[in-house]
Amino acid sequence: MHFVEVAVQNVRGFSPAGRFALKTGYLVLKPPAELSPLAGLSLALLYADGRGGDAALAASAQKPGKAALTFVGQDSVTYRVLRELGGGGSLHRLNPTTKQPELVTQDTAEANQFLRGQVGLPPRTTFEQLFCLHAAQLPSRRPRGVGRPASTSGGLRPHSSPGMPGLHSPSSPGMPALRSPTSPGMAISSPGMSISSPGVLPASDIPAAEAKLRELEKELVFCKEVDNLQFEVDGLNSQVFDLESKLRSTDGLKEKLRQAEADWSAEPTPESLGLPQDIVARAERYPRTLARRDEAMARLQSEREVAEEEAKRLPDVEPLVRNRNFWIAVGAGVACFIAGFFFTNALRYVALLDVPAFGFAAVLALRYVDELQYKDKVGRRGEMFVVREKKILEEFEAEAGPVRKALDVFDVDTPRDIAPRLQRREQLGAEVAQLRAQLVSMEKHPEFVEAANQLPVIRQQIELLNAKISEKGSFVRDVREVEREIARLKESIALARNPQLATMGMPGTDVAGGAMEPLEDPAPGVLGLAGDLLATDLHAVIGMMRERCVQYFSALTERRYVGVEWDRDGRTMVVAASGRRMPVGGLPPREVDLFFLSLRLTAMEKVSARVKLPLLVEDAFVGVDESRLPLLGRMLKHLGTLTQVLHVTPHPGLAQMSDGTVNL
Numbered sequence: 001m002h003f004v005e006v007a008v009q010n011v012r013g014f015s016p017a018g019r020f021a022l023k024t025g026y027l028v029l030k031p032p033a034e035l036s037p038l039a040g041l042s043l044a045l046l047y048a049d050g051r052g053g054d055a056a057l058a059a060s061a062q063k064p065g066k067a068a069l070t071f072v073g074q075d076s077v078t079y080r081v082l083r084e085l086g087g088g089g090s091l092h093r094l095n096p097t098t099k100q101p102e103l104v105t106q107d108t109a110e111a112n113q114f115l116r117g118q119v120g121l122p123p124r125t126t127f128e129q130l131f132c133l134h135a136a137q138l139p140s141r142r143p144r145g146v147g148r149p150a151s152t153s154g155g156l157r158p159h160s161s162p163g164m165p166g167l168h169s170p171s172s173p174g175m176p177a178l179r180s181p182t183s184p185g186m187a188i189s190s191p192g193m194s195i196s197s198p199g200v201l202p203a204s205d206i207p208a209a210e211a212k213l214r215e216l217e218k219e220l221v222f223c224k225e226v227d228n229l230q231f232e233v234d235g236l237n238s239q240v241f242d243l244e245s246k247l248r249s250t251d252g253l254k255e256k257l258r259q260a261e262a263d264w265s266a267e268p269t270p271e272s273l274g275l276p277q278d279i280v281a282r283a284e285r286y287p288r289t290l291a292r293r294d295e296a297m298a299r300l301q302s303e304r305e306v307a308e309e310e311a312k313r314l315p316d317v318e319p320l321v322r323n324r325n326f327w328i329a330v331g332a333g334v335a336c337f338i339a340g341f342f343f344t345n346a347l348r349y350v351a352l353l354d355v356p357a358f359g360f361a362a363v364l365a366l367r368y369v370d371e372l373q374y375k376d377k378v379g380r381r382g383e384m385f386v387v388r389e390k391k392i393l394e395e396f397e398a399e400a401g402p403v404r405k406a407l408d409v410f411d412v413d414t415p416r417d418i419a420p421r422l423q424r425r426e427q428l429g430a431e432v433a434q435l436r437a438q439l440v441s442m443e444k445h446p447e448f449v450e451a452a453n454q455l456p457v458i459r460q461q462i463e464l465l466n467a468k469i470s471e472k473g474s475f476v477r478d479v480r481e482v483e484r485e486i487a488r489l490k491e492s493i494a495l496a497r498n499p500q501l502a503t504m505g506m507p508g509t510d511v512a513g514g515a516m517e518p519l520e521d522p523a524p525g526v527l528g529l530a531g532d533l534l535a536t537d538l539h540a541v542i543g544m545m546r547e548r549c550v551q552y553f554s555a556l557t558e559r560r561y562v563g564v565e566w567d568r569d570g571r572t573m574v575v576a577a578s579g580r581r582m583p584v585g586g587l588p589p590r591e592v593d594l595f596f597l598s599l600r601l602t603a604m605e606k607v608s609a610r611v612k613l614p615l616l617v618e619d620a621f622v623g624v625d626e627s628r629l630p631l632l633g634r635m636l637k638h639l640g641t642l643t644q645v646l647h648v649t650p651h652p653g654l655a656q657m658s659d660g661t662v663n664l
Contacts, residue, residue, distance in 0.1 A: 001120060001613050002644040004078065005070040006041075011085070012059045013037050014664050025659035026640030029648045036648050036664045039132040039616040045069045045081045046115060047124040048089060050108040055086025074120025074612070079104075081111070091115070117237075120611075126529050127613070130603060134618035139519045139596050140589035202495035209493050216489065220482045226472050227479050233465045236458050238535065243458065246451040250442050257435040264428040273409050276402050280422055283415040286403045293396040300388055307381040318368075326364040333357030518585030522596045524570035530603045534610055542566045545602045552598035552635065556628055557591060564595075590623060597621075601635055605642060614644040621649075633657040 007019040013036035020029075029036065037057060044054035045067060058065030065085035072078050080101060083089030091111040092101040105111050115121045122130075135141060203209035270279045282289075320326055333354040340351020406418045442448060531541045550564050553574070563575030572584040574595065584595050597620070604615050621632055633654045639645050640659055647654065648664075655661045 001072060001074050003042075003069065003071045003614050003646065005068075006038075007068040007070075008041075008066070010059050010063055010065040011041065011067055012057055012065075014059075016059070018664070020662050020664060022644070022646065022662065023660060024640075024644050026637045026645045026657075027647065028651075028655040028658040028661045029646055030650055030655065030661060030663050031648055032664060035619055037618070038646060038648050039128075039134060039618055041067055042069065042616060043124065043128060043132070044085065045083055045089075046121060047112065047127070048083060048108050052086040054083070058085050073118070075118065077119075079115075079119060122533055122611070122613070126533055129525065130529050130533065130600075130607065131613050132616045132618075133597075133600055133620045135620050135622040137596070138620065138622070139522055139585075139592045140623065142520050201492060202499065203489075203492040204496070206493060206496050209489060209496070213486065213489050213493070216482060216486045220479065220486065222472070223479045223482050226469060229465055229469050229472075233462055233469070236462045236465070239458050240455065240462070243451040243455045246447060247455065250439060250448070253435065253439050253442065257432065257439060260428060260432045260435055264425065264432050267425040267428055269425065270422065273406075275406055275409070279402055279406055280419045282399065282403050283406065283418040286400060286415040289396060289399045293392060293400075296392045297389070300385060300392065304382070304385045307385070320365060320368045323364055323368070326361050329357045329361035329364065333361065518583060519587075519589060519592045521572050521583065521585050522592075523566060523572040523584070523599060526599050526603050527566070527570045530607055533607055538568070538570055542570070544606050545599075548605060549598050549602040552601055553595055555631060556594045556598055561591075590625075593623060594628075597624075597632070601639065604639055608639070608643040612643050614646055615639060617645065617647040617649075619649045619651075629653060630657065 002024050003022045005019060005021050008014040009017045013031055013034050015032055029038065041057055044057060046069070048054065055064070057067075064087060066083070067085060068080060068082040070078065070080045077096065078094035080092045080094070081089065082092070088106065089108070089111070090106045091104040091114060093104050094100070095102050104114060116123075121127065129137075270277055276282065336350055336352070336354040336357060340349075340354075403415050403418070407413070407415065410418055412418060527538055527541050527545070530545070531538050534541065546564060546566070550562070553564060554562055560577055561574050562577050565573045565575065565581070567573075572595070573581050574584050574587065575581050584592060587595070607613075615636075617636065621629060624632065629651065630653065634657065636645050636647060636654075637657055637659070647658070649655075
């Protein structure tokens with residue numbers, strides 16, 4: 001997840017109106033005058049409580065402030081939150097297809113649930129304590145000696161919604177190892193102990209304070225009930241995430257199948273190109289077809305040449321009227337016939353000789369006709385050869401014409417190149433069938449079927465639990481916040497009943513006038529939140545962070561400290577270069593701050609390997625030696641390679657080390 005753009009109008013610490021594009025990496029944001037409350041504005045937009053407290057961010061009370069934040073969520077979808085500070089707002093989603101924004105919701109509670117469940121935001125406490133870094137969080141600027149719990153929160157937190165695995169409530173049951181052995185905020189246990197909260201004043205009205213204490217104790221019971229319900233919801237959300245992960249295991253195969261089907265459908269068929277279905281077979285036998293045509297044409301040419309030679313050798317047929325023998329036979333036959341009429345004796349039989357004479361003439365006439373017919377037959381052989389040639393070419397064209405068309409369509413040179421162009425569709429069809437079989441096999445797997453059956457049941461359970469939480473109220477205070485208020489109120493009542501404690505417990509000394517109370521150890525809270533976010537135990541988080549934290553802390557302290565050790569509750573012991581071990585709270589305030597910065601940078605580095613969220617830094621290096629700022633800048637620049645780092649600071653040296661600057 002990373003921020004894309006911030007747009008403001010009448011917001012304190014920003015230009016009167018402007019839009020500021022944000023890219024990934026390490027960015028330095030230069031405020032116009034006073035420090036820009038980027039973290040506070042981000043919390044107001046992403047974790048709105050609907051109570052109007054964000055109106056304090058407006059630069060002028062005469063007109064409302066407006067702000068919008070565009071970001072890419074954990075689901076790789078772009079979202080935009082628009083809000084009128086102190087008023088309502090809306091959540092929009094960018095449609096990846098149309099590239100147009102679509103309204104998700106205008107309801108604050110629904111927007112919070114959607115951001116937690118769908119977009120991937122952690123709880124407000126986690127975001128505020130892990131992904132926001134500002135000077136007020138430095139141990140040197142916090143009250144001394146307060147045994148704080150593992151994770152603290154300074155506000156209201158919305159209920160979670162399905163889809164955010166492993167993000168348990170900071171005060172969830174099952175995390176006793178991160179609780180301080182002393183109740184939070186308990187400053188007085190017996191005479192002789194120092195007062196650890198110098199800002200607490202004696203109660204002016206003890207009965208009223210006791211009545212308020214009873215109300216707070218009731219509220220604490222109520223908050224714990226809601227917290228337990230929230231813990232169950234978070235556990236079920238973790239199961240939902242696991243089940244959805246199993247069901248999404250087929251997403252890659254489905255996408256591959258859709259792409260293969262699209263490629264298969266887009267691949268041309270012979271019919272769509274105007275080619276016969278058997279074009280591949282025609283292309284394969286095209287060489288044989290061409291050889292048969294050439295052979296038939298050669299044979300035809302040979303026969304034609306023989307016929308032409310034979311026609312040349314034939315003599316001309318003499319006309320019958322010029323045949324002397326024909327006329328002699330005709331004349332002899334006529335003469336014999338006439339003589340038979342004139343002779344009366346035996347010579348009259350001479351007339352019978354006309355029969356052989358006319359017969360010979362008829363034979364000559366028939367022979368003439370035969371010669372004419374044969375010559376005519378030889379002459380017509382040329383026409384027969386033309387017909388045969390035409391038939392051969394037509395048969396060849398019927399077989400080879402589609403092949404030549406295919407050569408033009410596919411823009412190939414030889415018929416053997418046609419088959420690969422059309423066989424790709426067959427290959428894609430086989431691939432589609434194989435992918436469909438794999439998808440069916442995966443969806444019939446017992447684990448997949450079980451996940452598909454369990455998911456609606458668990459979601460129904462989450463809806464029932466959320467309904468119970470909604471019945472108790474849309475927003476409740478964090479258990480730790482109530483516990484701290486109870487502790488301070490008890491201390492106030494104790495001071496009112498025993499005024500001597502107020503004079504004995506001077507700030508910075510114990511009742512015997514001893515040394516100042518040690519500073520707060522920041523490690524339990526940071527380690528606990530990192531464990532909640534990564535859904536792992538404290539021991540695993542310690543093993544993950546120890547080496548890197550030592551590297552950061554040793555570099556920032558110029559190797560005055562060479563080791564960091566944590567006990568099973570997350571309390572810190574540092575090892576000096578001399579080998580001396582001491583609690584981190586007993587170090588000088590500036591060195592405790594350097595340890596805190598080392599711890600926070602280490603936690604951000606390790607968490608960013610699993611969960612991508614931007615780090616918002618608001619000039620958290622107050623009081624740090626100027627010589628260490630370049631080193632801190634290089635550390636932030638390194639973090640910028642893992643996730644987005646937005647650093648609000650006017651320091652020019654840090655701006656030169658960044659990947660880019662934005663003038664707010």
